[in-house]
Amino acid sequence: MNDTHCLFTGYRGRRAHLGVTGSIAAFKTLSLMRRLLAAGVSVGVTLTEAATHFVTPLSFEALGADPVLTGMFATEAASFAHLGPAQAADVFAVAPATASTIARMACGMADTLLSCQLLAFEGPVVVAPAMNPRLWNAAATKANWATLLARGVVGVTPDCGEMACGETGQGRLAEEHAIAMAILRALTPQDMAGKKTLVNLGPTREYFDAARFWSNPSTGLMGACVAMAAWLRGADVTVVHGPVSWWFPESVRTVAVTSAAQMYEACLEVWPHCDYGVMTAAVADFAPAPLPGGGKFKKETAEGGPPLVFSPTRDILSAMGQSKKPGQTLVGFCAEAEKLRENALGKLARKRCDVIIANPIDGPDAGFAVSRNTALALAADGREEAWENLPKTEMAWKIWDFTIPS
Numbered sequence: 386m387n388d389t390h391c392l393f394t395g396y397r398g399r400r401a402h403l404g405v406t407g408s409i410a411a412f413k414t415l416s417l418m419r420r421l422l423a424a425g426v427s428v429g430v431t432l433t434e435a436a437t438h439f440v441t442p443l444s445f446e447a448l449g450a451d452p453v454l455t456g457m458f459a460t461e462a463a464s465f466a467h468l469g470p471a472q473a474a475d476v477f478a479v480a481p482a483t484a485s486t487i488a489r490m491a492c493g494m495a496d497t498l499l500s501c502q503l504l505a506f507e508g509p510v511v512v513a514p515a516m517n518p519r520l521w522n523a524a525a526t527k528a529n530w531a532t533l534l535a536r537g538v539v540g541v542t543p544d545c546g547e548m549a550c551g552e553t554g555q556g557r558l559a560e561e562h563a564i565a566m567a568i569l570r571a572l573t574p575q576d577m578a579g580k581k582t583l584v585n586l587g588p589t590r591e592y593f594d595a596a597r598f599w600s601n602p603s604t605g606l607m608g609a610c611v612a613m614a615a616w617l618r619g620a621d622v623t624v625v626h627g628p629v630s631w632w633f634p635e636s637v638r639t640v641a642v643t644s645a646a647q648m649y650e651a652c653l654e655v656w657p658h659c660d661y662g663v664m665t666a667a668v669a670d671f672a673p674a675p676l677p678g679g680g681k682f683k684k685e686t687a688e689g690g691p692p693l694v695f696s697p698t699r700d701i702l703s704a705m706g707q708s709k710k711p712g713q714t715l716v717g718f719c720a721e722a723e724k725l726r727e728n729a730l731g732k733l734a735r736k737r738c739d740v741i742i743a744n745p746i747d748g749p750d751a752g753f754a755v756s757r758n759t760a761l762a763l764a765a766d767g768r769e770e771a772w773e774n775l776p777k778t779e780m781a782w783k784i785w786d787f788t789i790p791s
Contacts, residue, residue, distance in 0.1 A: 388562040389756055390609035390631055393617065393778045397425035399572045402470035402506075403450075404479040404499045406486045407435020409549045410515040410558040414480055415444055420565045422449050426572065429474065430454070431499045433486070457498040467501040476571040477506045480541075481515030481558045484526050490538075491529035509571035513541040513564045518554025541567050542635070566617070566634060575619030576789060582620040582661040584612040585652055585701070587627030589645040591672035593693060594682045601667050602753040605629035607718075608665035610781035612637065615661070618785065623659070625651045627666060645669045645698035656705050656713075661788070663716040664702050667753070671695040706737030716740040716788055722747045729763050740764050740788050762787050 401421055405414045411432075418428050430450040432442055442453045454466050470477050479486060479499075486499065490512070495501040503510065512533060520526055521543060534540050541564050544557040558564075586608020590598040608624075609631040616622045616637055623638040625648060633639055640655070642648045645668045656662055673693040676682050682691045702717045709715055717738040721728045722745070729743035743761040746753065758777050762770045762784065770787060772780055 388632060390606060390613050390778065391562045391566055392423070392776070393569060393614070393782070394424050394776075395779070395782065396421075396569065396572055399425070399476075400427040400429070400474045401476045401478060401568055401572070402429045402431065402474035402502070404477065404482070404486070404503065405430060405432045405436045405440065405445075406479065406481060406483045406499070407433055407439065408481040408483050408515040408558070409439060410481040411436050411439040413558055413561065415440065415448060417480060417561050417564055418445065418450060419448055420561060421568065424565075424569060426568075427451075429470065431470075431502060433497060433499050435483075454498060457501065467495075467498055468505055470502045471505040471507060474506070474508065476509050476511060476568055477503060478511040478513070478564070478568050479503070480511070480513035480564050482512045483514075484516050484520045484523070484529075487512065487514060487526065487529045487533065491532040509537075509539060511539045511541060511564070511567045511571055513559050513567075514543050514556070515558035516543075516556050517548055517550060518552060518556040521556040522554075539567050539571060560632075562632065563634065566613070570617050570619075573617045573619070577615055577661075577785070578619035580615075580620045580660040581658055582612075582615045582622050582663070583625065583652065583655050583659045584608050584615065584622065584663045585625040585648060585666040585668075586612070586631075587629035588667050589627050589648055589669045589698075590643050591645060591669050591698075592643075592675070593673040593691065594676050594680065596681045597691075599669060599671070599673050599695075601669070603627075603629075603667035604753065605631060605666075606756065607758060607777050607781070608663070609633075610777045611663050611665055611784060614778070614781040614785055615663075620661070623655050625655065625666075645672060645701075649699045649701050649704070652701050653704060653708070656708065657710070659713065661714050661716070662705055663718075663784070663788075664705070665718050666701075667720070668701055669698055672698050700736075702736045702738070709737060714739045714788060716742065716784065718742045718744065720744045720746045720753075725761055726763070729761060733763055733765060738765065740784075742784060 430445045431454045489500040541559045545555045546557045587605030588603040592598040625640045733741040
């Protein structure tokens with residue numbers, strides 16, 4: 386899966402401690418750790434004795450973990466290692482977490498180095514279970530899991546699928562990006578906590594026969610990055626998206642649409658209940674009328690191609706600007722091939738936006754279907770910033786910094 390929209394950086398100075406338990410999925414924690422390191426997070430690791438049968442401490446050391454601990458009475462644990470994460474880490478994540486470890490956590494046991502560290506840890510805890518479906522569905526496991534969630538532990542629910550034993554059901558370790566994003570959210574200041582946020586993204590498709598449509602090359606990456614940045618900062622996010630496939634956490638509400646008309650209806654339904662609206666979608670400005678007769682147009686039936694007649698679509702951004710209430714903040718996007726600042730200022734005023742993000746689309750490293758972008762940010766209060774050739778994840782972060790009142 387393409388998870389470019391989850392590759393956030395900027396977490397230098399933050400520290401996570403990973404607990405690895407005795408599951409065959411233990412090897413996946415190596416990749417998870419590398420992702421955290423790439424985000425700038427420092428990582429320490431504690432492996433249970435059972436975990437060392439699946440993956441070696443040296444593997445974590447070789448990839449950059451420090452410290453790497455294995456047992457309550459191991460040499461490296463002599464200097465109060467059972468308190469180390471509580472003194473140094475900003476978040477504690479257990480991935481994979483076995484039924485045994487979840488039970489220890491629920492009961493407050495401290496009979497292993499990992500369980501003792503967890504009991505002493507007062508910061509946010511993220512737990513990603515992995516076990517056979519029979520163990521996951523056991524009444525005791527369900528009760529222990531509910532206990533942890535009630536205490537405020539962030540649970541990353543296991544996925545469904547085929548298990549190592551050949552059985553099928555729920556119990557597979559969640560995908561790496563899901564666990565990583567839960568950890569990063571726990572490391573992120575929640576300056577958007579409780580703020581209801583609408584983001585639309587992707588293209589629209591305006592069909593004129595059963596097989597063909599009028600559209601554009603938008604992938605929705607910029608909007609997906611904006612939505613994830615808001616979620617990381619604590620927002621309650623709704624995403625209205627065209628025909629694109631981006632992963633979002635379970636708590637993000639998604640509304641799938643195809644046409645500009647459908648996107649208009651979906652956005653205008655959600656907008657009255659939101660604090661922020663960020664309109665990144667590349668909505669078709671014009672839509673062709675469906676060809677008479679339905680079905681698929683045959684090129685043999687008319688010379689010069691299908692007789693298309695275009696009509697303007699309803700303007701989502703303008704309608705949201707006109708209905709904007711006090712306390713709501715509206716962010717628009719515009720893609721321009723010329724007169725970037727002039728055209729952006731005009732759109733900012735016409736659409737009654739609070740912020741406009743203008744993207745040049747006349748260069749090879751900006752605009753649609755690229756992982757980086759260049760932008761000019763303009764605010765109705767006169768503020769202005771220019772961002773040159775940034776990863777879209779970093780640009781999304783800057784958009785929120787620019788938009789949120791300081």
